[in-house]
Amino acid sequence: MPYRAPVTDYQFLLRHVAGFDQIAGTEKFSEASDDVVDAILTEAGKMCEEVMSPLQRPGDLEPARLENGVVRTSPGYSDGWKAISEGGWIGMSGDPEYGGMGLPMTVTTAVNEMMSAACLSLQLAPLMSQGQIEAMEHHASDAIKELFLPKLMSGEWSGTMNLTEPQAGSDVGALSSKAVDNGDGSFAVTGQKIYISWGDNDFAGNVCHLVLARLPDGVPGTKGISLFIVPKHLPDDNGEAGVANSLKVVSLEHKMGLHGSPTCVMQFDGAKGWLVGKEHGGMAAMFTMMNNARLGVGGQGVGVAEGAYQHALAYALERKQGKTPSGTIVDHADVRRMLMSMKADVFASRAILLNCAAAIDMQTATDDAEWAARAAFLTPIAKAFGTETGMRVAETGVQVHGGMGFIEETGAAQFYRDVRVTAIYEGTNGIQAMDLVARKMMDGGEAAAKLLDEIEDHAERARATVPELAGPVWEATETLREATEWLVAQGDLNERFAGAVPYLQAFARVLGGHYHLVAAMADPAGPREKLARFYINALLPEHAGLLAQAQNGSADVYGLTIDELVA
Numbered sequence: 001m002p003y004r005a006p007v008t009d010y011q012f013l014l015r016h017v018a019g020f021d022q023i024a025g026t027e028k029f030s031e032a033s034d035d036v037v038d039a040i041l042t043e044a045g046k047m048c049e050e051v052m053s054p055l056q057r058p059g060d061l062e063p064a065r066l067e068n069g070v071v072r073t074s075p076g077y078s079d080g081w082k083a084i085s086e087g088g089w090i091g092m093s094g095d096p097e098y099g100g101m102g103l104p105m106t107v108t109t110a111v112n113e114m115m116s117a118a119c120l121s122l123q124l125a126p127l128m129s130q131g132q133i134e135a136m137e138h139h140a141s142d143a144i145k146e147l148f149l150p151k152l153m154s155g156e157w158s159g160t161m162n163l164t165e166p167q168a169g170s171d172v173g174a175l176s177s178k179a180v181d182n183g184d185g186s187f188a189v190t191g192q193k194i195y196i197s198w199g200d201n202d203f204a205g206n207v208c209h210l211v212l213a214r215l216p217d218g219v220p221g222t223k224g225i226s227l228f229i230v231p232k233h234l235p236d237d238n239g240e241a242g243v244a245n246s247l248k249v250v251s252l253e254h255k256m257g258l259h260g261s262p263t264c265v266m267q268f269d270g271a272k273g274w275l276v277g278k279e280h281g282g283m284a285a286m287f288t289m290m291n292n293a294r295l296g297v298g299g300q301g302v303g304v305a306e307g308a309y310q311h312a313l314a315y316a317l318e319r320k321q322g323k324t325p326s327g328t329i330v331d332h333a334d335v336r337r338m339l340m341s342m343k344a345d346v347f348a349s350r351a352i353l354l355n356c357a358a359a360i361d362m363q364t365a366t367d368d369a370e371w372a373a374r375a376a377f378l379t380p381i382a383k384a385f386g387t388e389t390g391m392r393v394a395e396t397g398v399q400v401h402g403g404m405g406f407i408e409e410t411g412a413a414q415f416y417r418d419v420r421v422t423a424i425y426e427g428t429n430g431i432q433a434m435d436l437v438a439r440k441m442m443d444g445g446e447a448a449a450k451l452l453d454e455i456e457d458h459a460e461r462a463r464a465t466v467p468e469l470a471g472p473v474w475e476a477t478e479t480l481r482e483a484t485e486w487l488v489a490q491g492d493l494n495e496r497f498a499g500a501v502p503y504l505q506a507f508a509r510v511l512g513g514h515y516h517l518v519a520a521m522a523d524p525a526g527p528r529e530k531l532a533r534f535y536i537n538a539l540l541p542e543h544a545g546l547l548a549q550a551q552n553g554s555a556d557v558y559g560l561t562i563d564e565l566v567a
Helices: 007-016 020-024 034-061 077-086 105-118 120-139 142-154 282-318 333-366 369-406 412-423 429-437 446-462 467-488 493-497 500-522 527-539 542-550 562-566
Strands: 065-067 070-072 157-162 178-181 187-197 206-214 225-231 233-235 241-244 247-252 263-275
Touching: 007 020, 007 034, 007 105, 007 333, 007 500, 020 034, 020 333, 034 077, 034 105, 034 120, 034 412, 065 247, 077 120, 105 120, 105 282, 105 333, 120 142, 120 157, 120 206, 120 225, 120 282, 120 412, 142 157, 142 206, 142 225, 157 187, 157 282, 187 206, 187 225, 206 263, 206 282, 225 233, 225 282, 282 333, 282 369, 282 412, 333 369, 333 500, 333 527, 369 412, 369 429, 369 446, 369 500, 429 493, 429 500, 446 467, 446 500, 467 500, 467 527, 467 542, 493 500, 500 527, 500 542
Parallel strands: 157 206, 178 206
Antiparallel strands: 065 070, 178 187, 187 263, 206 225, 225 263, 233 241, 247 263
16 A cells, blocks of 8 residues: 555644644734645645655665765655655745745644655655754844745755764764854865765755854854854855865765665865854754754654554555454454554654644744743654654554564565664754753743643543543643652752653653543544544553653662673
């Protein structure tokens, strides 16, 4: 069964679970009516099904390669990029002044997730450009915007981010790349960057790199870092790609998955670039891009989960094994358990993702501090739970295939290999969890408490209709509240960090229960209520064990000495 874009699921979630009517009710997004959004989702879904999905396997079997310093992309990727560009899918949320559609991030998130499900390796390319666009919209000078943004949004040029160096991974402040003022408004950037997704390609007229580097007077650490836009080809007097800049692709990484996406080692040798934002303000500018990317990466996880679920379901509907009513394995209890778990988690993670995007849209439209706090709080959950769901569902998909899942020709393993990195890049899931229990709890847990209040209020209202579902959600929320209060009371951050990952997963589990309950109320006795019953009865109880881990503290984590770990 080929990939089918779940457009109806997005429509349901936007209208009944993510509160999109509130977004469309703002002045900024007043043109995003149901008809407009439906048309966009339908057209994007068609492109994903007909153009991108057929590129999934070729990208894995015929990876991008480096020939004489030029990256040659996988078969069909050039046509795929053309379809993405011509459809306007890169600049969906971009400023209309520079050629964007000005659509809500919620719509962009839905389209990006569909593209991720169809072909994750190729979807990474427009995602990188979108992050660069947002960073430049917020921090670049008007001249830089006018020169770069229209071409980035149209897909004529593509964008990347260059943070990581061999000695500076999560510790970005340890970078050694340098930038020197050329005296003409430009800077000479020198250094090497690694893990650069889509660092080069053979289908865009120019590749624009956002590069973190340190000016001569930059202090050590993150406070001394600046951000520069460094193009592969220097723009000429007409703003077109001109002579080659002093940068190159040194090599391509040989990866576990995402073979169609060239991950480059980039070398900058006095390459000409221009400052984006203030001197020594690079991290603030880059975090604008990274926060966008974290939501996008969460969507990648959800998208791969959708693709893996559809792939496994198709196999289960065809595979004959044992005596079942249908004659295929789809009627075996354990196979049905796996499929239901996959489908329920896809819904939960997608709902979290869209609600996070909705909070970002409301913050953008209203400049309200509470929406900003909600968006900030949900971002690490959306990223970590979305990617964990992608890995878990893809792994389960292999299991549904049985022995054939271990055979590459079925394509089941590719989903797992491709999605595995999403839990690592744009801030590992461990870092997301640490951010949640530290920085996002600096308000004393206020943002978390408001979210928990809303969940409990809804569960109370739902008791009159589905008490057997509302009760467990309310009780799980109360348990989560107690754990949150315990975390906030820990003055030693290491006590929080030791249980940060299970805490984030527990919070996501409870959010998933809440959104499933909302869906059940909107579809009484229908498929969504039935799915909610499975999630709330079978998966939500996991929150209790996770919260027990979260409150166990750090003593047992450090129980063995290093020598004992080695022994």
